[in-house]
Amino acid sequence: MKTITVTAFKTHCHELLSRVGKSGEPIMITRRGKPIAMLVPPPAEGDEAWALGKHRHTAKVVGNLVAPL
Numbered sequence: 265m266k267t268i269t270v271t272a273f274k275t276h277c278h279e280l281l282s283r284v285g286k287s288g289e290p291i292m293i294t295r296r297g298k299p300i301a302m303l304v305p306p307p308a309e310g311d312e313a314w315a316l317g318k319h320r321h322t323a324k325v326v327g328n329l330v331a332p333l
Contacts, residue, residue, distance in 0.1 A: 267292045270300065 266289065273280060273293050280303060284291055290304040 265290055265292055267294055269293075270295045273303075 268276075268280070268291055270293055273291075280291060283289075284303050284305050288305045290302050292299050293301040293303060
């Protein structure tokens, strides 16, 4: 996995986004040698994690969900 500083990430953001999108290899972003974020490609469309928000507007909440039964 490639590691890059946050300053270098800010400078080369567009290039790094394209690289991760094409290669699929994640990039660790560090500040003062400590990991602070990871740039990863999105999951494949067939992946279930990709569809988690797919039906978010199809349900309707009726009543109070936190009230005791």
